[in-house]
Amino acid sequence: MGPLASLPVFFDLAGKRVVMAGGGPGAAWKAELLASAGAHVDLYVPADGIDGEMAELLAVPPESGVIVHHDRPWATDVFAGAAIAVGDTESLAEGQAFACAARAAGVPVNVVDKPSYCDFRFGTIVNRSPVVIGISTDGAAPILGQAIRRRIETLLPPALSQWAALAARVRGAVMERLSPGPLRRAFWERFTDSAFTTKLPDAAAEAAAGGFIDDLARSPEAGGRVTLVGAGPGEAELLTLKAVRALQAADVILFDDLVSDEILELARREARRMLVGKRAARDSCRQEDINAMMVSFAKAGKHVVRLKSGDVSVFGRAGEELDELARENIPVAIVPGITAASALAASFGVSLTHRDRAQQLRFVTGHSKKGGLPEDLDWHALADDHATTVFYMGGRMAAKIAERLIHHGLPATTPVAVAANLSRDDETRAAGTLADLGAIVARIGVDRPILIGVGRVFTEHARAASADPFMVDAGRTAVG
Known part of the structure; x- marks a missing residue:
């Protein structure tokens, strides 16, 4: 592994005490964030130092965690028993004093907007709790971190949090009934296909997950399926998000020779890649051979992605492939692409x-x-x-x-x-x-x-x- 600017760590603050100093907007944002993680936030700031945002925050109890306002300045006696300390100080000297006092008490400290007095930093967050993604630029480019967050948020539907909760409920059955390796991965890949939708999981979704566990436990080949994916005209950025997810979940990829290398680079590293392109006036795979390969791999329990240039359903001979898969009772899905x-x-x-x-x-x-x-x-x-x-x-x-x-x-x-x-x-x-x-x-x-x-x-x-x-x-x- 290459050098890390800092170590990403997810810290459980539920029920733990956090010392907070300051009443400005920066302190308000940090206090809200800490409380949302379940922390008991002791806020030390005189009443006349509280601005509008902090006042609004204190007026309404947080949904999780606790924020307790202490009408006094912070002092060295407030750090005992704290898990972390966060200070929003006006001057550099006060920031240095706050950091020194926290460190003397053995408490990791963050002083807002004063990196030299920080033992840890707050990254940009994508919240699909219990799925939480933190993004750090090590303080060098916060705006870049926010841009990355926006990109990631487009990939993660809001319903993902409920699917993650369902995943926690079925995990025990997966661990108990499915052996490590291909079977567990087959289950989680299929589960993830459902999770990356706008649909909220319901009782039927939970029952379907349980049924798929039963199927895999009885027959490892039950995980076999085919996804016909449109690769678009060539540029990787013109792929749909669903196409990228299919590529990253594939065991086998059968691709046309018009599919660009930059698109194949987005595929799961462990996936087996096989060129089956058909071009005029060139030696190429017969359609019958491609059909046979899809059926063979799927019946072996593999997730096969048939990757076609352009759109699957526009002059891509998908009809012949769909007919063959239907005859063999193999589950198939279509991911459209941008047509030429x-x-x-x-x-x-x-x-x-x-x-x-x-x-x-x-x-x-x-x-x-x-x-x-x-x-x-x-x-x-x-x-x-x-x-x-x-x-x-x-x-x-x-x-x-x-x-x-x-x-x-x-x-x-x-x-x-x-x-x-x-x-x-x-x-x-x-x-x-x-x-x-x-x-x-x-x-x-x-x-x-x-x-x-x-x-x-x-x-x-x-x-x-x-x-x-x-x-x-x-x-x-x-x-x-």
């Missing part, structure tokens, strides 16, 4: 359904199982000047797509937008007109994932590109 069309809109800074330009939005596959254009597409319907159409996997078919659309009545001047490797550092994009679509894609290159947008929502980009018809915008552009 949304990333295209973000990159170009457009609305795909701009009310003045598009009354429809269509997602269309750009190639069939045989590798050419799908034969059953209604090209006449697709050639609609009042719609936005996004072609997935259409790079190699770009020229034929343009030819079909123009043949069925879509103007050759219709704006188009093309992007490769959306949301990644090597994203490349270009715009132009339908007549030039084949040439635009050829300049970008077809060896990377290509997305093609067709419609008047890209008018401004096509107009800008008309000044330089050979322009290709290389390099990622952040929008919004």
